[in-house]
Amino acid sequence: MKSTGTVVVLKDHSASVVRTVGTSTVTVQAGAEAADVLAHLTASDHSQQTRKIVDASGRVVHSGAVKAGDRLVVTAADGLSTYSYRFAVYDPAAPKRDGVYWDQPLYDSTDSSVNAHTPVFPDRRCDVTAPVYAPLVRQATETYAVGNEAGDPAATSSPLVFRSRQVWFYGAAINAAIKDCHKAGGGIVVVPAGLSRNDDGAYYSGAINLLSGVNLHIDSGAVVKFMRNKSNEYYPVVRTSYEGTDMYNFSPLIYALHQHDIAVTGGGMLDGQEDMWNWRPWKKGYWGEPSVENKDPDADYGENGVLNEMNFEDTPVEQRIFTDDGHLPATIPMVKGGKVEQVAPPAGAKAMKSTFRPQFIETNDSSDVLLEGVKIRNTPFWIVHPLNSTNVLIRGLDIYSDKTKDFEVKGWNNDDGVDPESSRNVVMEDNYVTVSDDGAAIKSGRNVNGREHRAPSQDVIIRNSVYNNDGGNSAAISMGSEMSGGIRDVFIEDNVFTGPGLAMALKIKTNSTRGGVVERIYLRNCTLQQATSGLVQLDGNYPETVPFPNADAFDPTIRDIYIDHVNTVPTMTPGKTTFALSSAASRSPVENVYYRNSIFHTSSTLQSGFDKNKNIKNFVVQNVTYLDPATGATTTYNTTPLNLLDQTTAVTETGERVPLKAVSIDHPDVITPAPTRTFTVAGKFDIARHPSFPLDGTARLFLDRSSTPVAVHVQPGGSFVSDPITLDDNQSWYRDRHYVAVNFSEGIDMNTEVYQVAAAASAQ
Incomplete structure (x- = not known):
């Protein structure tokens, strides 16, 4: 064949x-x-x-x-x-080019691996309108909301008004064609244009379940619309996730579990039919609907508080079951012996009513995946979600989801464009994405779920695409915030970032509840046209959705960020600056940020992005020009290393000195016994290249998690000594170490050195 x-x-x-x-x-x-x-x-x-x-x-x-x-x-x-x-x-x-800014061998191997594993299919075609599937096409009742009783969305307590209509339902025919094609050895399931029995020409369907060896091909001109009934009849319970926490919930609209060589292609349209009244009310609980944003771990239905407690308690995933009305399903899908089987839930399992909206397309635990060419509209939640998947090519998609047009334009997000999560070898190219949340978001699980049960997301290429945001104030590309399993080696090149609602090109967001590491993120040869914030935001204290007491015991780690030839246009949003270091923990500063050979149109300055926070280590700027569009004036920035000499010590009141060794990537667990619980920190700045630092520079010391700096006194020759500090082991996060961070800056030359110490009585 x-x-x-x-x-x-x-x-x-x-x-x-x-x-x-x-x-x-x-x-x-x-x-x-x-x-x-x-x-x-x-x-x-x-x-x-x-x-x-x-x-x-x-x-x-x-x-x-x-x-x-x-x-x-x-x-x-x-x-x-x-x-x-x-x-x-x-x-x-x-x-x-300097290889520091781009790992070409890894880039090439990632690209080659995805290409070599791009699925191809036998020329066996199963048409969903073929006579063999005609008996499976039936009339079904679609139930959907059209407004609220008050006729005014601002009346958020007024119940929804529902209507129903009859449509020709093709979901059973589509899934039967997929099964037949799979059993025959693979091929193409064709959804043709112009042959639907519905007046609007669309094929109405519930969840579509992809199987190995099958390409679901939506012909140009064909439209698949997904039923608005929030029912397990149309969206059966499957193993999925919600914001980085694994669970059993409504099936994504197109779904695969433990499959290989699968594809969704064609020039047609997939329409989730989500809008202000359908699926979306669960976001905030408006119009008589329950709210997913409820944070009560004792709620009587499934929402964020309940699910996040299951995460923190590491409840077995098979007991995290959420259904349309709280019933316990007779079976749930599980991977056993390399195959997906429907098995009874474990003894003692209970179910709760769900408010967790399904993703649009999710491939879970799958490999050799192709998503190409289709148009995607009106998503209930995240749009394209490769989860625990390997060798994924996402190419030529036309994604549009703007949730800022309706009532209460802010806060209706959760329509991320493409979200590879705990996935490896992913290429995203030639896509046109308009959303109100992040255009592409790399993730790897939340909190315990991510740290204990997820692989990192790594070896990801994002290129030759346009990321547009009409009003959501989100990023074009983000890392996190669900990143507890780690994110590494992401290559972003030759993209355009634009839209009046775009906050920044790149956002990295984590916190001390997440743990995990974001590292080796490469951004080059891109253009930023508009931004409400700037080019890059580094956020080490991103708000936790449902905070639990004493769970924030992990250091947020962001390091090795490389930006090269990333320019703005003369009409760039006025007055912005490149970096927003919105928060970074002094004990775990953002480390190794490199920025070079770029032009940024603004009347602002590079250092203004660090006015609130300077907790950064090894910040390197080379040949970056700020150009004021109003005056034509230019300022070119280059950093000069600003370091401490290797002679920092802890000094007791009696003058005893214990050398402190700085933490580094190569030596992350250096713990120095402090001579006493109360001591000062002394050392010397390397002022050979910064002779003006004693007069013009700023030095501060931070202890543990305090945001209040300890005074540091700098002498003309560069020597310094801090005010006394006292270690306190009686803190919820304390295990075996305290953190002393010396933060120092002069203009854009800034650095942070971190020392881990233990009080003598508790030193190991």
Whole structure:
């Protein structure tokens, strides 16, 4: 049977001609001949493709060297499926950028892995309108809200008004076609345009369950609308998550559990039919509906307080069951022996009524995933959610969700665009995303759930896309806030960030309840057109949704952030600055932030972003220009290292000195016994490159979690001594160490050194 695959990979791993093949680019050696390049490529599924190289005008290149911008055009064995890759040329003699700002080998391996695992499908097509599925198409009653009894949304206690109508329901036919295609060995389930029996031409469906080897293809012009009935009849209970906490809840509208080689493609539309009256009222509990934002752990229905207590208590996931009316389902899906089985809930399990809105598309514990080309509208919750998944390609999606148009324009969010969570090898490219929450949010689980049961999200590429926000005051790209399992190695390049409601291009958000590490985030070659805040926000004290006493015992870690060639436009929102260091714990400062070769249009200054918080370590700025659009005046910023000499000590009242060793990535657990519980900290600044620091600089010392600084007295030669500090072990978070942070700055030259100490009586 012919394959519909158009993915090409390297025949061998020699870099003599072709260096790498990514999801959209083939990188070749400078001077590589066209014939040699073609000889080094093959189909990922070994099918009989045809491949040709064309130049910018579309002329076939038969001979000569491949040039940057040429394209590889691939036609699958079915003769219908085509795709093209852009050529990039690697010249080993060309000047190279400083590798600190970009890990090219890891980028290439991530891109190549996702490309090689992009699923391809046999040319077996199952049309959901075929006669075999006609008996499964039935009339169903869709029940939906049209307003409230008061006729005024501002009357938030006035109950909703519901209506119902008959629609032709295609959900059973779609799922049957998926099962048939899966059992036959895989293929394409086609939802064609123009053949629905409904007056509006749409195919009405409940949850669609993807199975291995199946591509759900929504033809251009076809529309799938999801029933507005908040019922397990249409959205059965499955294993999913809500804001980083695993649970059993309504199925996402399109869902996969423990599947491989799956896809949703086509140029058609998926419409969740969410609006101000449907699904959304659960956000705040308006119009007689229950509220998910209730924080009561003893509530009699499922909401944030209940779910977060289950998280903190590490309740088994199989006992976190939420249904449409609180009934306990007869079975729930579980992965057993490598297969998904429907099994009875565990003994003693209870269910609660749910207020947790389902995601739109979720692949859970799945691999080799392709989401491409479809239009997505009106989502109940997060839109595209690869969860615990590997090798995911999200390409060419048209996502629009603006929850700021209706009543109470602020706070209706939770419509993140694309949220890879605890997933590895993810490429997101050529997408156009408009939302009122974060455009793309990398996550890895919340609190205990993330720390104990989730893998990190890592090896993620976000490129060649537009992230727009019409009014939600959120970020284009965010890390967190559910990041307890860790986030690392995210590459963001060649994107445009825009919209009147866009807060910033990149936001990293965590807190001391989450734990986890966000590290090695690369941002380059992007354009910021508008922002209500600035370019980057680093938030180490993001508000906890449901705080529990004494749970904030973990250090929020943000480190290794690289920004290179990220510019604004002359019409950039006036008066902003690059960084908003809104909060960072002195005991765990943001570490290793590099920013270079960029132009920022503003009348503000770079240092104004650090007015409230300077808890940062190793802040490096190179060739960054602030340009005032009103006057044309420019200021170019470069930092000069500002450090302490390695002679910091704890000094008792009798003069006894104990050397303190600074915490670092290489030595994170250095604990120095303090000579007594009360002591001063003394040392010396390296003023060789900052001779003016004793006069113009600022030095402060912070103990443990106090935000009140301890005075530091600096002498003309750079020596310093603090006022006395006293260690107090009688604190809820205390385990075996205290934190002493010396924070110092002069203009944009700033640094923080952290020392971990234990009182002599408690030192290990």
